[in-house]
Amino acid sequence: MSSQVQSIVDKFGNDATRLMDIFIDISKDKGHVGEEDIAEIADQLNISRVDVEQTLSFYHFFSKEPRGKYNIYLNNSVVAEFMGREEVADAVEKATGTQFGSVSEDGLFGLYDTSCIGMNDQEPAAIINGVVFPKITTYRVRELIKSFRAGKTVTEMVNSFGGGQNQSALIKSMVTNNLNRRGAVIFSDHTAGDSFIKLGSMKPKEVIEEVKNSNIRGRGGAGFPTGLKWEFCTRAGNKERYLLCNADEGEPGTFKDRVILTEIPHLLFEGMVIAGYAIGAKEGILYLRLEYEYLQNHLETILDDFRKKGWLGKNVAGIDGFNYDIRIQFGAGAYVCGEETALIESCEGKRGEPRNRPPFPVSVGYLDKPTVVNNVETLCSVVKIIQNGGEWYKSMGTKETSGTKLLSISGDVRYPGVFEIEWGMTIREMLEMAGAIDPKAVQVGGPSGRLIGENEFDRTICYEDLPTGGAMIIIGQNRSILDVIKNFTEFFIEESCGSCAPCRYLTVILRNRLQKIIDGKGVAKDLEYLAHWGKQMKMANRCGLGQTAANPILSGLENFIQDFEAKIEKGKDFDTKFDLDKAIQESSRAVGRFPQA
Numbered sequence: 001m002s003s004q005v006q007s008i009v010d011k012f013g014n015d016a017t018r019l020m021d022i023f024i025d026i027s028k029d030k031g032h033v034g035e036e037d038i039a040e041i042a043d044q045l046n047i048s049r050v051d052v053e054q055t056l057s058f059y060h061f062f063s064k065e066p067r068g069k070y071n072i073y074l075n076n077s078v079v080a081e082f083m084g085r086e087e088v089a090d091a092v093e094k095a096t097g098t099q100f101g102s103v104s105e106d107g108l109f110g111l112y113d114t115s116c117i118g119m120n121d122q123e124p125a126a127i128i129n130g131v132v133f134p135k136i137t138t139y140r141v142r143e144l145i146k147s148f149r150a151g152k153t154v155t156e157m158v159n160s161f162g163g164g165q166n167q168s169a170l171i172k173s174m175v176t177n178n179l180n181r182r183g184a185v186i187f188s189d190h191t192a193g194d195s196f197i198k199l200g201s202m203k204p205k206e207v208i209e210e211v212k213n214s215n216i217r218g219r220g221g222a223g224f225p226t227g228l229k230w231e232f233c234t235r236a237g238n239k240e241r242y243l244l245c246n247a248d249e250g251e252p253g254t255f256k257d258r259v260i261l262t263e264i265p266h267l268l269f270e271g272m273v274i275a276g277y278a279i280g281a282k283e284g285i286l287y288l289r290l291e292y293e294y295l296q297n298h299l300e301t302i303l304d305d306f307r308k309k310g311w312l313g314k315n316v317a318g319i320d321g322f323n324y325d326i327r328i329q330f331g332a333g334a335y336v337c338g339e340e341t342a343l344i345e346s347c348e349g350k351r352g353e354p355r356n357r358p359p360f361p362v363s364v365g366y367l368d369k370p371t372v373v374n375n376v377e378t379l380c381s382v383v384k385i386i387q388n389g390g391e392w393y394k395s396m397g398t399k400e401t402s403g404t405k406l407l408s409i410s411g412d413v414r415y416p417g418v419f420e421i422e423w424g425m426t427i428r429e430m431l432e433m434a435g436a437i438d439p440k441a442v443q444v445g446g447p448s449g450r451l452i453g454e455n456e457f458d459r460t461i462c463y464e465d466l467p468t469g470g471a472m473i474i475i476g477q478n479r480s481i482l483d484v485i486k487n488f489t490e491f492f493i494e495e496s497c498g499s500c501a502p503c504r505y506l507t508v509i510l511r512n513r514l515q516k517i518i519d520g521k522g523v524a525k526d527l528e529y530l531a532h533w534g535k536q537m538k539m540a541n542r543c544g545l546g547q548t549a550a551n552p553i554l555s556g557l558e559n560f561i562q563d564f565e566a567k568i569e570k571g572k573d574f575d576t577k578f579d580l581d582k583a584i585q586e587s588s589r590a591v592g593r594f595p596q597a
Helices: 003-011 016-030 035-045 049-058 078-082 085-096 138-149 194-199 204-214 226-235 256-263 265-279 290-308 340-347 376-388 390-394 427-434 481-495 501-518 524-540 544-548 551-559 561-565 585-591
Strands: 070-075 109-114 126-128 131-133 179-181 241-247 281-288 325-330 371-375 404-411 417-422 439-444 450-453 471-476
Touching (some): 016 325, 078 085, 078 404, 078 481, 194 376, 204 226, 204 376, 204 390, 241 265, 241 376, 256 265, 256 290, 265 290, 265 325, 265 371, 376 404, 404 427, 439 481, 450 481, 450 551, 481 551, 501 524, 501 544, 524 561
Parallel strands (some): 070 109, 281 325, 404 471
Antiparallel strands (some): 070 126, 126 131, 404 417, 439 450, 439 471
16 A cells, blocks of 8 residues: 555545545646556545546546656637747747657656636646746747756746735735726625624525525526525525535636635635525535646635634634535536536546436535535625625616626737626627727637627627626637637537537537538538537537537627638539438348338
8 A cells, every 4th residue: 555645545534525635636746646546545435446537537637647747738728829829839849849748758748738727818828737827938938948957846937926916925926817997896895704794693594585685696607596596405405505616717718716716715705604604504615626726825824714713613703503614625627517516526526527407406416415506706796795785786787687797808908807897888898998909709708608790799798688607708800710619619529528429429520510611621511510410519418518519600600601601612512422221221121120121
């Protein structure tokens, strides 16, 4: 037995649901989780090797094979492409002497493509051994590789600090916040713990009623009423309940949670306490993407401070019988874990595959107990609702969409960053606010959302008209719409959990048909094919990822058909003359399947 592996498993109480944490710690020490490690983990946790290996193989940042001493994960999102990612990737390969997807012969460098790392406002960006390097240039690449060859550590190559808490002793990051607009809710003035004064005089049902009265809807994109979700959870028979906060913002173009977690994490944790009290939760879990691991010490320090002040632990905030704590659970690179049931599976140490619903998490969730899953922005908003009241919150926004919304704006704009707006702003106003540069299109809500053209720029950002989780990617006139759509489609191919056949296969087939058109070999029937099978995706897959994976193609066909038609060979259509019935007649006779054939 390896004492190293054994001590790590012991650290997490020999609990199989903490398998993700076990992998993360072993990977930090050894760089990978090898065959012997897998066998030891299975033995100590009393689970099968298959259970261990299937979780290990699911996540992007885990590996069975040794990786490099310096592992470079370079973001390949569409905004990174806009900002020169191809030149940077070429410079990395030349400087290291190896290709992406491999480890250099000397074992020094591992190069890996990775999906959006939450840095779309400062691209091209990479993560090297857990350290984020934003706005990388080809010069910076050569400087880094030369220094690494000379034996310098990654932290020694941090040559500046971003503003705000990024320059604090607990973070020391080169990441910048780019908080370009503060609003009346999330980024308004707040003293940590203020809401607990009022909370102590309220019963859980009264908290839920106040949240219901505010009409706040989940800020993750689906927009389910928050208070109603809490109420459903309290109606579940089992009194052991959990609150999970979804901080796995993996949608390309989204980075608002990163700024909240950096500058005002106390507001989030305060919201998690309020939600936990309202639903009678035993524990709160912050599910945090591993790309934001550089914030761990900062966040753990805030949690420790909450415990010292009596805001976590026994009789939280002076409320008798309210015993509650919060822990951080890291993911490991899987966009699908942003779906609430996949997130729950990951928290339990499993592959992040979405569950069939019903039952819904409010009835059967984490550890099969009633569970509420809310996102970061929602829980932050709840604090201000309890402080100021639901009527105050409803005074902002539109009739059916109350409050404010955080937008992550990136792409072809002068001022990429986070903007807090009241619901009801038009896309045209948003473009003006962010300094859009000759905009041709806007991807609303990230790849899973809607690609709109100038004909829709006067639409309103709200649930009555154009809902969004917050990602806004601005696409300039000089960009190829088809290349943008292809990038989004490849993202869905990479991030599919593979559970549903249409999501597993059709995404690839649709991408290949799109590539045929981009190559100038497409015909009119290809457009019909894309539209038909794209619509099938919405019906045939069980989770949001699969159901929206064809959205870039479908909304592209709807709003930018001219871009597709410009690539189609005019006057040509291919007919293979293939007759399926005739082709199978002989084999059918041989097996007696169709006697009349």
